[in-house]
Amino acid sequence: MxxxxxxxxxxxxxxxxxxxxxxxxxxxxxxxxxxxxxxxxxxxxxxxxxxxxxxxxxxxxxxxxxxxxxxxxxxxxxxxxxxxxxxxxxxxxxxxxxxxxxxxxxxxxxxxxxxxxxxxxxxxxxxxxxxxxxxxxxxxxxxxxxxxxxxxxxxxxxxxxxxxxxxxxxxxxxxxxxxxxxxxxxxxxxxxxxxxxxxxxxxxxxxxxxxxxxxxxxxxSRLGSDLIEVEVAESDLDRTTAVLSDVGCGKATIDEVRARITIPVCDPVPDLMAALRVLDKAGITPKDLGLRRPSLDDVFLALTGRTTGDEDSDAPPTTGRRSRQRAGTPA
Ligand SMILES: Nc1ncnc2c1ncn2[C@@H]1O[C@H](COP(=O)(O)OP(=O)(O)O)[C@@H](O)[C@H]1O
Ligand SMILES: [Mg+2]
Structure with a gap:
């Protein structure tokens, strides 16, 4: 038409x-x-x-x-x-x-x-x-x-x-x-x-x-797999990243500002259960935890390196809180 x-x-x-x-x-x-x-x-x-x-x-x-x-x-x-x-x-x-x-x-x-x-x-x-x-x-x-x-x-x-x-x-x-x-x-x-x-x-x-x-x-589906998203208290971020390192089937993305870890998974349900087990064992209670399909936001970000809301790709976040430098974080 x-x-x-x-x-x-x-x-x-x-x-x-x-x-x-x-x-x-x-x-x-x-x-x-x-x-x-x-x-x-x-x-x-x-x-x-x-x-x-x-x-x-x-x-x-x-x-x-x-x-x-x-x-x-x-x-x-x-x-x-x-x-x-x-x-x-x-x-x-x-x-x-x-x-x-x-x-x-x-x-x-x-x-x-x-x-x-x-x-x-x-x-x-x-x-x-x-x-x-x-x-x-x-x-x-x-x-x-x-x-x-x-x-x-x-x-x-x-x-x-x-x-x-x-x-x-x-x-x-x-x-x-x-x-x-x-x-x-x-x-x-x-x-x-x-x-x-x-x-x-x-x-x-x-x-x-x-x-x-x-x-x-x-x-x-161009982005491939589903994602597990875990949000924790800021003080738990490093420990959570460590205990979840064997979960999923790809490189985890760590958002230090929101204290959120996103892990690509290939077997969504078993991987989610595995994540729950290791978190429980380590005594970490996430603030939020979920399994999700990649959103079109993820797609747009992957295609352009920007979100649709960004007019300026490298403008700093305006939320006040700054990202922590991982290198400078005490162990
Ligand atoms: N009449 C016009 N004269 C000069 N530039 C224009 C004109 N119309 C659109 N543009 C430019 O062309 C580009 C695309 O604009 P537009 O089609 O309005 O985008 P969108 O609708 O997706 O926001 C922009 O850079 C805009 O500034
Ligand atoms: Mg328009």
Whole structure:
């Protein structure tokens, strides 16, 4: 439903997109995951016919975005990163106006507006001017506006950035619902968890380049094994590291700031039990202990050497507490 082949775009010296490929099957959610400035919105604008690529091509339902932008626009709905609604109109008026811009007859525009208000839980607020709406309500209204034209492809640019957790969950449920009804969704996000929860397939971009692609599980399994994570009192860290040295099947990572040891394991349950036995024998009670799959955060860190939240890769931690130097720790 969405095909992107070798798309590049520069703004002066900034390479916003470099040879990007992506292919989205009908009725699926494609996650486009990357930190701020990765090039997500640039790709969204190209697909929405708002920006021409320097090279490569993009098609929606087989239609080239540059050759036939009008048809492409009739197929897509776009909810941008910043809610684009008229402050002085009511929620209902905004939606009806969008319907009229889609050249729907007035009664149909009203019906569609009503449907969108209901689906997005905005019926009670429908006749209030948008300037009285909260951020979450605006974002929902904007999403509603992108649905009035019944698009086959919905492009959502960071739909939940800045939303509270409750509204984010509602938004997720809503997006799943649309996809169950056959809509194809391209969703950009900086939240690993969001891509993990929603996307059938994920493309990870960083500095304009695709650095990984696959399902969430595929991306995680690139890291291989599950992990045991043990958090102890700071005074127990060295002893814990020593007694756990034979557990697991790879090199342990020691986070001295959080007093946390992460050990890759190949036989998760027996290894976890072995860890418990040696800890118990040594009289160490961890503050926290668990077995977990690698998260997309681990994947992103492994791929880029940075977490998605890091703008500056080598900025010092701001938490005040400094890492201990292992060499200087008395035995
Ligand atoms: N119109 C523009 N003019 C100049 N630079 C731009 C423009 N749009 C985007 N950029 C730059 O291109 C890069 C990618 O931006 P963008 O696609 O907005 O990233 P994202 O949406 O992933 O945060 C950034 O370095 C950004 O500053
Ligand atoms: Mg953006």
């Amino acid at each position: 969405i095909e992107v082949e070798g798309v590049s775009k520069s703004f002066g010296p900034t390479k916003a997109l470099v040879d990007v490929d992506m292919s989205v099957p009908i009725g699926t959610i494609q996650g486009l995951l990357g930190p701020n400035g990765a090039g997500k919105t640039t790709l969204v604008r190209i697909l929405a016919t708002l920006l021409a690529p320097d090279a490569g091509r993009a098609r929606i339902a087989g239609i080239d975005v540059r050759q036939d932008p009008n048809t492409v626009r009739s197929l897509i709905g776009l909810a941008g990163q910043y809610a684009a609604v008229d402050e002085t109109l009511t929620g209902r008026e905004n939606l009806v106006m969008v319907g009229r811009l889609y050249r729907l007859a007035s009664p149909l525009a009203k019906t569609r507006a009503e449907e969108a208000l209901e689906r997005l839980g905005l019926v009670e607020a429908a006749d209030r001017p948008v300037k009285t709406y909260s951020g979450g309500m605006r974002r929902r209204l904007d999403l509603g506006a992108s649905l009035v034209g019944r698009p086959r492809v919905l492009i959502l640019d960071e739909p939940t950035t800045g939303l509270d957790p409750r509204t984010r969950l509602d938004m997720w449920a809503f997006i799943r619902d649309l996809v169950a009804q056959g809509t194809t969704v391209l969703l950009t996000t900086q939240y690993l968890e969001e891509a993990d929860q929603l996307a059938d397939h994920i493309v990870v971009i960083d500095r304009g380049k695709v650095i990984a692609a696959g399902t969430s599980d595929e991306l995680k």
